[in-house]
Amino acid sequence: MSTRIGIMGYGNLGRGVECAIKQNDDMELAAVFTRRDPSTVSVLTDTAAVCHVDDVMAWKDKIDVMILCGGSATDLPEQTKLYAKDFNVIDSFDTHARIPEHFGNVDAVAKANSHVAIISVGWDPGMFSLNRLYGNAILPEGCDYTFWGKGVSQGHSDAIRRIDGVKNAKQYTIPIDAALEAVRSGSNPEFTTRQKHTRECFVVLEEGADAAKVEEEIKTMPNYFADYDTTVHFISEDELLANHSGIPHGGFVLRSGVTGWNKEHNHLIEYSLKLDSNPEFTSSVLIAYARAAHRLQKEGQSGCKTVFDIAPAYLSAKSGEELRATML
Amino acid sequence: MSTRIGIMGYGNLGRGVECAIKQNDDMELAAVFTRRDPSTVSVLTDTAAVCHVDDVMAWKDKIDVMILCGGSATDLPEQTKLYAKDFNVIDSFDTHARIPEHFGNVDAVAKANSHVAIISVGWDPGMFSLNRLYGNAILPEGCDYTFWGKGVSQGHSDAIRRIDGVKNAKQYTIPIDAALEAVRSGSNPEFTTRQKHTRECFVVLEEGADAAKVEEEIKTMPNYFADYDTTVHFISEDELLANHSGIPHGGFVLRSGVTGWNKEHNHLIEYSLKLDSNPEFTSSVLIAYARAAHRLQKEGQSGCKTVFDIAPAYLSAKSGEELRATML
Numbered sequence: 001m002s003t004r005i006g007i008m009g010y011g012n013l014g015r016g017v018e019c020a021i022k023q024n025d026d027m028e029l030a031a032v033f034t035r036r037d038p039s040t041v042s043v044l045t046d047t048a049a050v051c052h053v054d055d056v057m058a059w060k061d062k063i064d065v066m067i068l069c070g071g072s073a074t075d076l077p078e079q080t081k082l083y084a085k086d087f088n089v090i091d092s093f094d095t096h097a098r099i100p101e102h103f104g105n106v107d108a109v110a111k112a113n114s115h116v117a118i119i120s121v122g123w124d125p126g127m128f129s130l131n132r133l134y135g136n137a138i139l140p141e142g143c144d145y146t147f148w149g150k151g152v153s154q155g156h157s158d159a160i161r162r163i164d165g166v167k168n169a170k171q172y173t174i175p176i177d178a179a180l181e182a183v184r185s186g187s188n189p190e191f192t193t194r195q196k197h198t199r200e201c202f203v204v205l206e207e208g209a210d211a212a213k214v215e216e217e218i219k220t221m222p223n224y225f226a227d228y229d230t231t232v233h234f235i236s237e238d239e240l241l242a243n244h245s246g247i248p249h250g251g252f253v254l255r256s257g258v259t260g261w262n263k264e265h266n267h268l269i270e271y272s273l274k275l276d277s278n279p280e281f282t283s284s285v286l287i288a289y290a291r292a293a294h295r296l297q298k299e300g301q302s303g304c305k306t307v308f309d310i311a312p313a314y315l316s317a318k319s320g321e322e323l324r325a326t327m328l
Numbered sequence: 329m330s331t332r333i334g335i336m337g338y339g340n341l342g343r344g345v346e347c348a349i350k351q352n353d354d355m356e357l358a359a360v361f362t363r364r365d366p367s368t369v370s371v372l373t374d375t376a377a378v379c380h381v382d383d384v385m386a387w388k389d390k391i392d393v394m395i396l397c398g399g400s401a402t403d404l405p406e407q408t409k410l411y412a413k414d415f416n417v418i419d420s421f422d423t424h425a426r427i428p429e430h431f432g433n434v435d436a437v438a439k440a441n442s443h444v445a446i447i448s449v450g451w452d453p454g455m456f457s458l459n460r461l462y463g464n465a466i467l468p469e470g471c472d473y474t475f476w477g478k479g480v481s482q483g484h485s486d487a488i489r490r491i492d493g494v495k496n497a498k499q500y501t502i503p504i505d506a507a508l509e510a511v512r513s514g515s516n517p518e519f520t521t522r523q524k525h526t527r528e529c530f531v532v533l534e535e536g537a538d539a540a541k542v543e544e545e546i547k548t549m550p551n552y553f554a555d556y557d558t559t560v561h562f563i564s565e566d567e568l569l570a571n572h573s574g575i576p577h578g579g580f581v582l583r584s585g586v587t588g589w590n591k592e593h594n595h596l597i598e599y600s601l602k603l604d605s606n607p608e609f610t611s612s613v614l615i616a617y618a619r620a621a622h623r624l625q626k627e628g629q630s631g632c633k634t635v636f637d638i639a640p641a642y643l644s645a646k647s648g649e650e651l652r653a654t655m656l
Contacts, residue, residue, distance in 0.1 A: 019589050134640060259608040316461055
């Protein structure tokens, strides 16, 4: 029997989940839930219902896993614990500093209602976290490095768009090759923020805006840009739409460590992602963990979990026998 | 309380396990078991016993996990199922085609005696297998690629040493850069054996041996060399010892796949290892899974497992709280 999926929130991530379901024969999209008027929302899957979020309780027994596709700032801290009462849930909560608190909130509700919740699923947190854990467990004496990009940072693009005189903008985070090569050489370098990444901005100005002033405001923006070497390109809106409307991303997780009685041998573990579509890749990870959540609940498990708590075999539609015969 | 480890077999892998234990505060080497006269075997760990393999049963209640460090050809098919009767066991069984059979044999004994066995632990099978599984689960429509090296192949080195006139030899397996780049480009290439790897051999001849004949015999050896572009260098024994006595290895696992309603977006997941010491890295993986085996048995689990069945958190000495706060 298929795993019946509900999608809560139909933005880039929700649409990505819909696409990922299409690629997995054991998954089925039951319904999409939206805060908009459902009659104004059209989905790609003929067989799926589109419902207002207020009607979600009617789906309590018709959805095996609800995938929460809202944002981490305000949606997920409320939604995940709310829906864990009546559904198995998955989210991609990515505010790293608030994960312990979010975990505690969701765990209490999920346990009390015998549901499985898996939070912070995606690639960072998610696949990158897994690679940090595996790397540290295997090479306990070593150094961790995470680089992001080349890719679009939504938060940084938004920050530019809030500047007076900016009509539209896209920001790319770019890892610095020399830093990556230094890590790969085994020298265990320590980096300043500026030494790891550069930031490249493509900006469309409002009519009559002062380019020099906007550029200065971007480059000196605290937290977002001041600690980085930042390049600003002013382009037309047509060029922005033609060349910068994708949402690529990716990055690198490296663990550099030593083994041997006298620590005489060096080792490097490197994991990297090159993603044409950040939300679609994140969605693909969400669907794999939705499969795990459904299985775990059928086994009688409950509570909040993260990617650290899920045995890899639960992610695959294949049986243990098939996996051992084909992938081990 | 520490996890008390037994090492069965004290070759390169057994010594690697001893080194890995030293790097993990929650691990302790209880005893090394050898088929040799124990008085002729000296270990690095002052507090560890050295015992004959015939005395292993005296350690039944003094060892939490027995790590089997023998070979896959003849040792492990017998040892793992034998010792799973009285111990939790870990092995690095790497004959891919025989894993299902080995799993079945070990599972029956481990279950009947309430022990946990984890087989085929290391990097291939092991970490590479995990990356094949995660990659396939996340990107169900795509292609898998595994490349090995640059590294020393023990089996190929042995094959050369069996040739008449060869005194000593070392063989390196080398992935072909152009093939790796073709995969990274997203073109989903199909390769012949010759297009993925080359083989480089460093050979020391016996006095008076015919170099041309040896080279011909290497290059035409079925399965081992005939399907590859192979280079043979004749060097002195001194040069072999000076420049080729290490056991480096490594490789790459790549998953190239598509997402999107019309499969319009490409993604690349790449995992790679660069290892100065193949046996020491393998040993480090074994010790992380020994931690998992001990924990799982304390939780009441039993039977044979592989890396696919072990939730990542079990590998780390850190608590769930610590892992979520520091690595997620």
